[in-house]
Amino acid sequence: MTKNPHPTTSPRTLPDSIRLRASASLAALAALLLAPSLAHATPPDTYGFGARARALGGAVTADVSDSSASYHNPAGLAASEGIQLAVGYVDLHPFLDIDGERSSVERFGTLEVGMVAPVKVGNVITAFGLGLMLPDQRLARTRSTIVTRPRWEMYDTRSQRIFLAANLAIRPVEWLTIGAGIAFQAPSELTLDIRGDLALDDPEANSRLEHQFKGDLTSIRYPAAGFQIEATDWLSFGLSYRGEYTLANRIVALADVRVMRIATLEFLLDTFSTSLFGPQQASLSFAFRPIPDLRIGLEVTWYDWSAHPSLIPTEEIVLGLDPPIVEVPGNIGGRSAIPLGLHDTFVPRIGVEYTAVRTDAVELDLRVGYYYENSPFPVQRGTTNFVDGDEHTTSIGFGLRLTDLEPTLPGHLQINGYLLWSRIVERTHVKDSLVDAVGDYTAGGDLLGLGLQLEVAFR
Amino acid sequence: MRRLILILFGGLLLPASALASPPDVFGYGPRTQGMANTGVAFATSYEATFHNPAGLAGQTRSGFTLGMQGGGFQLEIDGERWPLDGYQGTTLGFHIGVPFGGVLEDTFVLGAGFYTPTATVLRTDIIFPEVPNFVLLARTQSVHVMLGLGISLHRLLPGLRIGLGVAALANIGGRLLVGLDAANQFFSQTETQLLAGFFPSAGVQYESERWAIGLAYRSEVQSDINLAIRAENLLPGDLELPIITITATPQYDPHSLALEGVYRPTDAWRIALQAQWRRWSAFEGVVGKTTSNSNLPPAPAFRDTITPRLGVEWEGARRRTTAQLRGGYAFEPTPAPTARMAPLRDANGDPIVRLSGETELRARRYLDNHRHVLSLGSTIIWETSGGAALQIDIFAQLHLLQDRTHDIPRVANAAGEDGATNMVTSGFVGVAGWGLTFEW
Numbered sequence: 001m002t003k004n005p006h007p008t009t010s011p012r013t014l015p016d017s018i019r020l021r022a023s024a025s026l027a028a029l030a031a032l033l034l035a036p037s038l039a040h041a042t043p044p045d046t047y048g049f050g051a052r053a054r055a056l057g058g059a060v061t062a063d064v065s066d067s068s069a070s071y072h073n074p075a076g077l078a079a080s081e082g083i084q085l086a087v088g089y090v091d092l093h094p095f096l097d098i099d100g101e102r103s104s105v106e107r108f109g110t111l112e113v114g115m116v117a118p119v120k121v122g123n124v125i126t127a128f129g130l131g132l133m134l135p136d137q138r139l140a141r142t143r144s145t146i147v148t149r150p151r152w153e154m155y156d157t158r159s160q161r162i163f164l165a166a167n168l169a170i171r172p173v174e175w176l177t178i179g180a181g182i183a184f185q186a187p188s189e190l191t192l193d194i195r196g197d198l199a200l201d202d203p204e205a206n207s208r209l210e211h212q213f214k215g216d217l218t219s220i221r222y223p224a225a226g227f228q229i230e231a232t233d234w235l236s237f238g239l240s241y242r243g244e245y246t247l248a249n250r251i252v253a254l255a256d257v258r259v260m261r262i263a264t265l266e267f268l269l270d271t272f273s274t275s276l277f278g279p280q281q282a283s284l285s286f287a288f289r290p291i292p293d294l295r296i297g298l299e300v301t302w303y304d305w306s307a308h309p310s311l312i313p314t315e316e317i318v319l320g321l322d323p324p325i326v327e328v329p330g331n332i333g334g335r336s337a338i339p340l341g342l343h344d345t346f347v348p349r350i351g352v353e354y355t356a357v358r359t360d361a362v363e364l365d366l367r368v369g370y371y372y373e374n375s376p377f378p379v380q381r382g383t384t385n386f387v388d389g390d391e392h393t394t395s396i397g398f399g400l401r402l403t404d405l406e407p408t409l410p411g412h413l414q415i416n417g418y419l420l421w422s423r424i425v426e427r428t429h430v431k432d433s434l435v436d437a438v439g440d441y442t443a444g445g446d447l448l449g450l451g452l453q454l455e456v457a458f459r
Numbered sequence: 460m461r462r463l464i465l466i467l468f469g470g471l472l473l474p475a476s477a478l479a480s481p482p483d484v485f486g487y488g489p490r491t492q493g494m495a496n497t498g499v500a501f502a503t504s505y506e507a508t509f510h511n512p513a514g515l516a517g518q519t520r521s522g523f524t525l526g527m528q529g530g531g532f533q534l535e536i537d538g539e540r541w542p543l544d545g546y547q548g549t550t551l552g553f554h555i556g557v558p559f560g561g562v563l564e565d566t567f568v569l570g571a572g573f574y575t576p577t578a579t580v581l582r583t584d585i586i587f588p589e590v591p592n593f594v595l596l597a598r599t600q601s602v603h604v605m606l607g608l609g610i611s612l613h614r615l616l617p618g619l620r621i622g623l624g625v626a627a628l629a630n631i632g633g634r635l636l637v638g639l640d641a642a643n644q645f646f647s648q649t650e651t652q653l654l655a656g657f658f659p660s661a662g663v664q665y666e667s668e669r670w671a672i673g674l675a676y677r678s679e680v681q682s683d684i685n686l687a688i689r690a691e692n693l694l695p696g697d698l699e700l701p702i703i704t705i706t707a708t709p710q711y712d713p714h715s716l717a718l719e720g721v722y723r724p725t726d727a728w729r730i731a732l733q734a735q736w737r738r739w740s741a742f743e744g745v746v747g748k749t750t751s752n753s754n755l756p757p758a759p760a761f762r763d764t765i766t767p768r769l770g771v772e773w774e775g776a777r778r779r780t781t782a783q784l785r786g787g788y789a790f791e792p793t794p795a796p797t798a799r800m801a802p803l804r805d806a807n808g809d810p811i812v813r814l815s816g817e818t819e820l821r822a823r824r825y826l827d828n829h830r831h832v833l834s835l836g837s838t839i840i841w842e843t844s845g846g847a848a849l850q851i852d853i854f855a856q857l858h859l860l861q862d863r864t865h866d867i868p869r870v871a872n873a874a875g876e877d878g879a880t881n882m883v884t885s886g887f888v889g890v891a892g893w894g895l896t897f898e899w
Contacts, residue, residue: 083558115569117521117555119899121847128523128553130571134655162653166551190686192705194749195587200694203701209749210756213585213707215631215684251635251649253688269637271647315647317637319693327695407560458558 043110043133043163044071045278046154050114050131051088051416051453055397056351057369059297061285062228062238066455067114070131073226073240073283074167074179077116077127081457082411086114088453090133096152096424096445098387103445105152109136112453125171127179133163150385150438153311153377155447167224180225190215194255198265200326209257222278234289239282246309247276259325266320273313279304285349293355301349305342305376311386338384342376365399367418380429383436387443389427395420411458422447481528481548482509482574482603483680483712484595488550489526489852489894493836494770495787497731499719500664500673504896505552508572508607511662511675511717512622515568515609518554520846520898526550528892534593534860535886536826536869543597548576550894566611574603583684583709585745588756589822591869594745594795596827596888603628607660618667624660626677628710629653631684638691656682671721679741682710706747713794714738719768731770731787738763739794748806755808757801757823761794770834783838788831791858795827798882799866800873822872826884828860850896858888 048054050068061073067086069076092108111134118127169179191214199206226240255267285299349371357364370393377388397418405413426444481487488506491498498510505524507514529547533540550573557567586592607624633651640646662675686705693700719733739761748755770787800820802810811819836854868879 083555085557115555117523117553119521121899162655192686192688194703196749196753198700200698203699204750205752207701207750207753209701209703209753210587211703211705211746211749212587213583213684213705213746215583215707215709249649249651253635269647271635271637271649273649313647313649326698408563410558410560 043108043135045281047090047092047108047449048072049133049163050086050112051397051418051451052367052399054090054420054451055367055369055395055416055418056297056353057349057371057393057395058301059285059299059349059351059369059371060287061226061240061283061299062236062287062297063285063295064238067116067129067131069116069169069179070114070129070165070167070181071163073228073238073285074129074181074224075169075177075226075228075238075240077129077167077179078118078125078169078171078177079228080116080118080127080129081459082118083458084114084116084455086112086453086455088112088416088451090449090451092420092447092449094152094155094445094447096155096387096443096447098150098443099441103150103152103387103443105155108449110134111136112451127169127171129165129167129169131163131165135162150380150387150441150443152388152443153386154375154388165224175230177228178225179227180223189250190252192251192253194253194257196257197261198257198259200260235286237284237286239284241282242278242280244280244304244307245276245278246274247278248272248274259321262323263325264322266318266322268316268318270316271313272315274309274311277308277311279307293358295353297349297351297353299349299351301347303345303347303376306344308340308342308376310338310340338382340384340386341378343378345374345376347371347373361402361404363401363403365401367395367397367399369393369395369397375427379427381432385429385438387429389424389444391422391424393420393422393447409456409458411456414455414457416451416453416455418451420447420449422449481530481546481576485528485530485856485858485890487572487574487603487605488552489528489836489854489892490783490785490838491770492528492856492890492892493785493787493834493852493854494731494772495768495789495832495834495856497719497733497768497770497787499662499675499717499733500666500671500721501719501729501731503554505554505570505572507554507609507622508552508570508605508624511664511673512570512607512624512660513609513620513662513664513673513675515554515570515607515622516566516611516620517609517664517666518556518568518570519565520848521555522553522896522898524550524552524894524896526852526892526894528890530856530888530890532593532596532888533886534596534884534888536591536882536884537880538883541591541593541884541886543593546576548574550574550892562614565613568609568611570607570609572603572605572607576602583707585707585709588746589824591798591824591826591882593884594759594825594827595793605660616665618665618671620664620666622662622664624662626658626660626680628656628658628680628682630656630682632686634687634689636689636691638693640692651686656680669723673717673719673721675717675719677712677715679714679738680710680712681708683708701750703749704747704751705749708743708745711742711745713741727774729770729772729774731768731772733766733768733770735766735768736763737766737794742794752806754806754811755804757803757821758808759823759825760796760801762796764792764794766791779842779844781838781840781842783836783840785834785836785838787834789834791830791832793827793829793863795825797863797865798822798824798826820872822867824865824867824869824882826865828863828884828886830888831859831861833857833859847897847899850894850898852894852896854892856888856890858890860884860886860888 048058049071053060053068064076065079094105096103113132115130167181171177196209222243222245228238230236253269283301288296351369373391375388401414403412428442486492486496487509502510503514503517531545532543552572554570604627609622612619636648658680660677664673684707688703690700717735768789772785801823803819803821834856840850862885865882869882871879
């Protein structure tokens with residue numbers, strides 16, 4: 001049993017006479033797979049999920065069993081030893097520069113909430129898990145790309161999105177856990193229809209326009225699944241997969257308005273932009289326990305970045321004025337997509353956890369983690385300016401457990417904390433064109449973050 | 460009858476491209492939906508997150524529920540069918556007792572309820588006020604997320620519970636910049652944001668052996684859309700276009716207060732009687748000004764409503780199997796006045812008065828009818844000797860729209876114009892669904 005180095009709790013067990021066996025659990029799992037569940041992604045793609053996982057560099061797929069399993073490997077939910085509730089806060093500050101000048105990338109602050117509810121029916125454990133990241137500023141932000149404005153694509157808007165995941169997991173035999181869920185993202189399509197009177201003299205004060213509006217936030221579903229295997233007392237491994245999603249926005253604006261009551265202005269705008277892409281990804285992880293108080297996790301994650309669609313919006317525009325009381329431009333050209341040329345990446349991770357203190361009332365874990373993420377973006381030689389760089393991230397953390405809290409708390413109370421530092425290696429973008437509107441530039445910087453989490457685990 | 464059956468079950472079987480606001484209009488959870496949306500005094504599972512979070516504290520077991528519901532509309536204007544797509548969505552919920560010990564034992568129960576439309580997360584279709592629109596039944600369908608905490612005060616007074624809840628809904632904001640650059644090349648820049656809105660609810664329940672009473676308050680739930688469109692260099696010289704603001708309220712549920720009493724004449728029967736007040740008079744309309752000085756459409760002029768509901772449930776058990784049958788009736792009065800010519804408003808919201816002294820009128824065709832709601836439902840529960848249970852619920856509702864004659868015709872501004880007569884609206888709505896619950 002290497003799932004949890006400190007099994008202070010035991011599964012909520014029902015008597016063996018219960019005969020709702022694995023078939024019922026599998027049916028529930030299948031039902032969840034077939035039904036739309038509630039999950040958005042992205043902040044965890046960038047920063048991970050959960051205080052312990054973040055302190056261990058994300059190298060937890062093989063043995064995660066707390067609420068962060070909702071993101072890292074849903075199979076881990078069934079390895080949980082009892083009901084767990086966790087709440088925490090993450091605060092990350094970017095210090096990113098382009099040619100020595102600080103870029104305006106927002107800090108990232110988010111509330112993290114997690115829950116795991118396992119139940120043992122006969123010899124089979126099933127578990128339900130919820131994970132929520134709720135950013136301070138907004139649930140989600142999408143911004144189309146301005147080609148001529150350098151943007152830190154991986155850090156600017158990708159993290160500005162709610163993450164809400166619901167998963168089910170099952171542990172049919174002692175050494176195997178399997179979990180799955182479905183996530184969805186919400187692309188939008190908006191159609192505006194504008195009519196009324198347009199004034200050209202002081203248009204703000206004298207125009208009388210009306211609008212009707214049709215909008216759809218639709219849903220895209222993508223799967224998440226994984227398993228964990230305990231090979232021996234000192235070795236376990238896990239594999240998890242998350243599906244691909246593309247978040248696109250379309251806005252169609254139609255205007256048919258009278259200008260100064262003597263002419264008719266017709267305007268059509270159809271703009272389509274990809275605001276967010278999440279690549280399919282797979283993580284393979286091993287966790288070793290050479291001695292009972294030491295745990296070493298090794299992991300590699302593959303990201304299918306080469307499938308990334310263009311982030312450049314495409315537009316179609318029609319503008320007409322009848323009679324032509326003023327000159328309006330004709331033959332207006334829109335834009336078309338530009339391939340981004342991203343390549344797949346493999347991200348290695350390592351995490352080490354050591355139990356430094358173990359008494360009847362208190363246990364203290366010390367953690368350290370590291371991962372290297374090579375940038376999927378090529379050097380920006382052409383018209384696009386997606387700024388990114390290879391990233392080295394180091395983290396340290398602790399977990400302090402209070403285990404003697406009965407009768408009020410039959411379980412334990414745990415405080416997890418961590419600090420992390422990401423170094424974005426400087427990279428120089430040399431343009432092919434000597435008359436490029438932006439020109440050559442060098443970009444790099446750091447991210448500093450910290451977080452605290454309170455976890456209550458019941459027997 | 461065949462048409463009714465098709466509508467009742469079509470929503471569950473057909474791919475959904477739907478318009479509706481299910482939890483407020485059709486209720487939430489198959490047990491309470493089978494009892495005409497009563498439940499303030501007796502709902503104790505995840506359904507309590509919507510009806511009365513205090514009810515969560517009445518749960519002795521934890522549970523997880525997966526379900527589905529759908530509905531179809533048969534709406535008519537002047538005897539002709541008015542097309543409105545059916546809706547379909549998934550219900551997901553759980554309730555979990557927080558297993559503290561000592562003085563906190565059996566005190567806290569957490570619950571969550573989710574409703575996710577199958578085809579869309581948020582849909583809105585806000586059209587010009589003179590176009591006929593069933594403004595309540597065609598309210599957008601959107602994701603509903605409800606969380607609740609039930610607190611048992613049994614140490615203070617056996618049977619007394621209180622609860623707090625919160626519903627979350629998204630507001631959409633953004634901007635769109637369009638224009639021409641120096642090379643006469645068109646460009647556009649969009650930025651949209653989803654902002655969270657949290658709306659509290661609270662309630663209290665008291666239950667004795669033969670009767671129970673519940674009181675629940677839900678705050679106003681509103682989702683807003685606010686998009687600003689700015690054009691740059693589209694017109695020559697110094698000519699500019701105004702900033703166009705797209706404002707809309709795709710989702711609105713009013714403040715509500717519900718009082719319910721339950722009487723159990725025998726162990727087998729439960730009778731629930733509820734009255735719910737909704738503050739529809741605070742509804743300001745679905746669309747705002749397009750430019751800073753544009754006129755506003757006629758005010759919706761909704762009025763508050765009080766909805767009476769009656770639910771009856773029978774329960775019988777044999778060995779480890781329990782069967783429940785239930786039914787209910789509710790009268791849902793419409794908050795909307797009849798379609799009529801109503802004052803057009805200036806940017807400040809005041810009626811526009813012409814130089815002649817006449818008020819400028821615009822047709823307002825926000826359609827709605829009184830509804831008579833009939834419901835049926837059933838539950839089968841299989842108990843195990845260890846205390847776990849598997850439960851299957853089904854329900855169906857029929858909403859009969861009471862015929863209503865409006866003050867203007869369907870298209871013309873007055874009866875008699877081109878032989879037009881005043882518009883008559885009628886129809887019915889069928890809703891059905893199921894839920895599968897595992898409790899331990």
